[in-house]
Amino acid sequence: DAGVIQSPRHEVTEMGQEVTLRCKPISGHDYLFWYRQTMMRGLELLIYFNNNVPIDDSGMPEDRFSAKMPNASFSTLKIQPSEPRDSAVYFCASSSRDRGDEKLFFGSGTQLSVL
């Protein structure tokens, strides 16, 4: 299995631009999570899905952030318009409760810089 795949690895954009981060979870996993990592706030859960349905988006910072999961193998996190304070590493993770010992698998992250 290729693991959780995120793209792009690095994204540099200018303030006001739209940014789309992409994630392909591990095949067969029914939970998908988006986390944000910053020096100041550490790791924060933004939103998670179960069977493609958003379950808890209470961590999404504001309306500029949106996430979708149109099918079991793809999710996007969109920021529109982007701001410098959105600069962070964004991680996608997936897991499955049906495989006994539940374990969270993280992607390598997307390093976002908003200038």
Added chain:
Amino acid sequence: GDSVTQMEGPVTLSEEAFLTINCTYTATGYPSLFWYVQYPGEGLQLLLKATKADDKGSNKGFEATYRKETTSFHLEKGSVQVSDSAVYFCALSRYGGSQGNLIFGKGTKLSVKP
């Protein structure tokens, strides 16, 4: 609300030194506790976990014991290697068993010198 506090880093040790990274938590109910490790340029990986009081999680020479009385889950290793250099995160589950609903500590960077 629930929270995790872990010791500030960075921690710098010589190879074969003893490692302790402190972690304490605040939570309602009986959370599961985890240690994750993040190597440079990579995502987090589960290192070990404990699901109830007095459980000891262990992996790759690392150990941590779930201490309900002190609300702690300190990470230890008897002899660190250069390859252990990474950032270590303590975490608790917010909703029972689901690992995704995790609250993480800020992370502790460990550097091991040869």
